[in-house]
Amino acid sequence: MGLTSSSTGSKIMEQDVFEKAIGCDYTICFAGNPNVGKTSIFNNLTGMHQHTGNWPGKTVANAYGMCNYEDKNFLLVDLPGTYSLMSNSVEEEIARNYICFGNSDLCVVVADATSLERNLNLVLQVLEMTPNVVLCVNLLDEAKKKSIKVDLDKLSKLLNIPVVRNDCK
Numbered sequence: 131m132g133l134t135s136s137s138t139g140s141k142i143m144e145q146d147v148f149e150k151a152i153g154c155d156y157t158i159c160f161a162g163n164p165n166v167g168k169t170s171i172f173n174n175l176t177g178m179h180q181h182t183g184n185w186p187g188k189t190v191a192n193a194y195g196m197c198n199y200e201d202k203n204f205l206l207v208d209l210p211g212t213y214s215l216m217s218n219s220v221e222e223e224i225a226r227n228y229i230c231f232g233n234s235d236l237c238v239v240v241a242d243a244t245s246l247e248r249n250l251n252l253v254l255q256v257l258e259m260t261p262n263v264v265l266c267v268n269l270l271d272e273a274k275k276k277s278i279k280v281d282l283d284k285l286s287k288l289l290n291i292p293v294v295r296n297d298c299k
């Protein structure tokens with residue numbers, strides 16, 4: 131069977147998103163490997179208190195939150211961590227289904243500046259599903275400690291997408 135929204139059961143998820151999205155101008159999801167700071171960024175933007183931390187499986191379902199910016203309402207979706215769209219676990223399947231069938235307006239892929247090579251694998255896979263991708267490079271303080279420098283402009287040119295840095299932990 132092919133990979134469709136029906137075969138993955140994601141219609142239920144889309145309905146859930148739709149209900150929560152009423153009144154929202156845009157939907158933005160946050161994807162990325164585990165422990166790259168997705169939930170921390172989501173909490174900062176929504177004022178919510180989803181669990182963050184350093185253990186596997188802490189975000190096992192999508193979390194939804196709202197954020198208002200310049201008179202626009204945004205529905206933000208914090209996805210479970212995933213290394214690739216070839217899902218190997220329930221968490222990865224949930225993230226994969228949302229990225230592929232969730233119909234968000236933008237997918238922000240959060241990446242660990244200390245392990246960009248590994249993190250960029252997911253960025254390239256997500257770019258095959260949608261052009262509406264922003265790469266957010268996080269953990270730059272940790273990269274600095276390891277004398278790793280990241281050229282955000284060069285990354286943006288190479289990937290042909292906006293690349294931003296996150297400095298608020």
Ligand SMILES: Nc1nc2c(ncn2[C@@H]2O[C@H](COP(=O)(O)OP(=O)(O)O)[C@@H](O)[C@H]2O)c(=O)[nH]1
Pocket residue numbers: 162163164165166167168169170171181182183184189211268269270271272296297298299
């Ligand atoms: N040093 C540092 N730690 C961070 C940063 N962002 C998040 N963290 C920490 O990294 C851990 C994982 O963050 P979390 O938001 O749960 O990552 P997620 O698995 O991608 O949702 C937590 O202990 C955070 O406090 C950052 O920019 N710098």
Ligand SMILES: [Mg+2]
Pocket residue numbers: 168169170181182188189208209210211
């Ligand atoms: Mg998380």
